[in-house]
Amino acid sequence: MGNTITEKILMAHTDLKEIRAGQLINAKVDIALGNDITAPIAIKEFQKAGGKKVFDKNKVVLVLDHFTPNKDIDSAQQCKFVHEFAMEQQVTHFYEGGQVGIEHALLPEKGIVLPGDLVIGADSHTCTYGALGAFATGVGSTDLAAVMLTGELWFKVPQSMKFIIKGKMPKWVSGKDLILNIIGRIGVDGALYKAMEFAGETIGKLPMADRLSMANMAIEAGAKNGIFAPDAITKEYVEPRAKRPYKFYSSDADAVYSDTIEIDAGKLEPQVAFPHLPSNVKGVSKARNIKIDQALIGSCTNGRIEDLRIAAAILKKRKAASTVRLIVVPATPDIYKQAIKEGLIEIFMNADAVISPPSCGACLGGHLGILAEGERAVATTNRNFVGRMGHPQSEVYLASPAVAAASAILGRIASPEEL
Amino acid sequence: MILKGKVWKFGDNIDTDAIIPARYLTTSDPQELAKHCMEDADPAFITKMKPGDIIVGGENFGCGSSREHAPIAIKAAGVSCVVAKSFARIFYRNSFNMGLPIFESRELMGAIKDGDEISLDSAKGIITVTKGNKIFSSNSIPPFMEQLISDGGLMKHIGKKRKESRV
Numbered sequence: 107m108g109n110t111i112t113e114k115i116l117m118a119h120t121d122l123k124e125i126r127a128g129q130l131i132n133a134k135v136d137i138a139l140g141n142d143i144t145a146p147i148a149i150k151e152f153q154k155a156g157g158k159k160v161f162d163k164n165k166v167v168l169v170l171d172h173f174t175p176n177k178d179i180d181s182a183q184q185c186k187f188v189h190e191f192a193m194e195q196q197v198t199h200f201y202e203g204g205q206v207g208i209e210h211a212l213l214p215e216k217g218i219v220l221p222g223d224l225v226i227g228a229d230s231h232t233c234t235y236g237a238l239g240a241f242a243t244g245v246g247s248t249d250l251a252a253v254m255l256t257g258e259l260w261f262k263v264p265q266s267m268k269f270i271i272k273g274k275m276p277k278w279v280s281g282k283d284l285i286l287n288i289i290g291r292i293g294v295d296g297a298l299y300k301a302m303e304f305a306g307e308t309i310g311k312l313p314m315a316d317r318l319s320m321a322n323m324a325i326e327a328g329a330k331n332g333i334f335a336p337d338a339i340t341k342e343y344v345e346p347r348a349k350r351p352y353k354f355y356s357s358d359a360d361a362v363y364s365d366t367i368e369i370d371a372g373k374l375e376p377q378v379a380f381p382h383l384p385s386n387v388k389g390v391s392k393a394r395n396i397k398i399d400q401a402l403i404g405s406c407t408n409g410r411i412e413d414l415r416i417a418a419a420i421l422k423k424r425k426a427a428s429t430v431r432l433i434v435v436p437a438t439p440d441i442y443k444q445a446i447k448e449g450l451i452e453i454f455m456n457a458d459a460v461i462s463p464p465s466c467g468a469c470l471g472g473h474l475g476i477l478a479e480g481e482r483a484v485a486t487t488n489r490n491f492v493g494r495m496g497h498p499q500s501e502v503y504l505a506s507p508a509v510a511a512a513s514a515i516l517g518r519i520a521s522p523e524e525l
Numbered sequence: 526m527i528l529k530g531k532v533w534k535f536g537d538n539i540d541t542d543a544i545i546p547a548r549y550l551t552t553s554d555p556q557e558l559a560k561h562c563m564e565d566a567d568p569a570f571i572t573k574m575k576p577g578d579i580i581v582g583g584e585n586f587g588c589g590s591s592r593e594h595a596p597i598a599i600k601a602a603g604v605s606c607v608v609a610k611s612f613a614r615i616f617y618r619n620s621f622n623m624g625l626p627i628f629e630s631r632e633l634m635g636a637i638k639d640g641d642e643i644s645l646d647s648a649k650g651i652i653t654v655t656k657g658n659k660i661f662s663s664n665s666i667p668p669f670m671e672q673l674i675s676d677g678g679l680m681k682h683i684g685k686k687r688k689e690s691r692v
Contacts, residue, residue, distance in 0.1 A: 230591040247593040248622035470542075
């Protein structure tokens, strides 16, 4: 009986010779991440436990990306606390001010997370790095404190679900649409405690940006991690960025899966998740006449340069409807600079978009784009829970950058085909 | 330990944004977070509940973000434990790690209404609905998790292990 890629990576971080789903293990961690919301609790727990030095200053990553640029005095205090800890500990990968990118776009871009790594982050979307063929999972602040202290953490080896994607994706259908469709099929707890492994001919050709969007939303189906077997596309992405060795793992042919689900991507249209669950998914053709007040293009799900290129291609020589606030959030400083270089920012500004600094703010209803009572947004983000982006009586519809851009122009949820 | 209190029922997929909305995450002070516990699921919850009360949830309780502020807010509000049909993964981990007692029971939800009193024997996993003396058992907890609870959470567990390895 063989092993899945998830089991193999976990096993490689223990002294065990064999590993099976359901087993509780203690594993060594390659990278541990915290942000301005979750790190303060972790640091306090670390100090309370008598921690003096983090286990490895090159393996602890701190990114102040949620309530930054500091939105108020309380959030400034939280950032200052993390800043002081990072300085004291001489944390190599500490990002604040103009170096801040949204963590799950920033870490892959900087080559901090690599294939074969075991990554934990006190942020649920840490599962994003599975796109690179790493085992990456979101944990809480106490878990982060434990890793900062010992370099290790307990894990239950998850069962794996296999998603085999076939068929040629139609125009305007992206990785975001695939993952929304999957969450719509299996529900917000459809992969609870499990690994979601994405495979099949369509995945083999899927660009890295799309893979990152898909792995990012594995948590929205309750999964422990999402994962792609690394291949030539992974190598092309990782090779120029890596500053240390990395390893490709893949599942054995006789690996055991709890479920195998096949999806024909050729039959999909762009997908929209209606309020108030990411699983409340319909095709965009069934989302007509839903007027919007805001369109948000960005986040750890869809704020990469490829996403901005798609949105710009649609918004070029067009304007957002006068009733819509269009907000574009380049996810990292490098993406922002590249978007300026390619003229994308000018296209967005000519379309009356507000350009936000890289920040998680609007996505989690923190700042930089909050919804009022009764307002409705289409967003390329990952969650549409009650009150997620602002007032408890506001609504969020999740979609791809293409749908968000088209919707901004028409003032209602729309497919780019309608333009 | 016997936990006894009135129950407050919530539905399926109660997410961490509903338990403690992100707008309050500019602090990690438990007492501040407690003021907004369950606010976007039931704005009146914090004024209605009494210390020792019990939250009963449906499927996938605590889904969404990894914020440990969610179990912290529940614990600091004085809720003695949460019983749900199932828990989201990170919330489950966080609760054991920081010491909020949680129990899985698929049957309890259907047998109670808001305000009913239940008692819970945490060691035996036995839940008793006071009125009518209906008895349910919660799912068993893996031995490692029991160890976490008896040591007082993950950090204390690690502290104990480190001490032992130095002896």
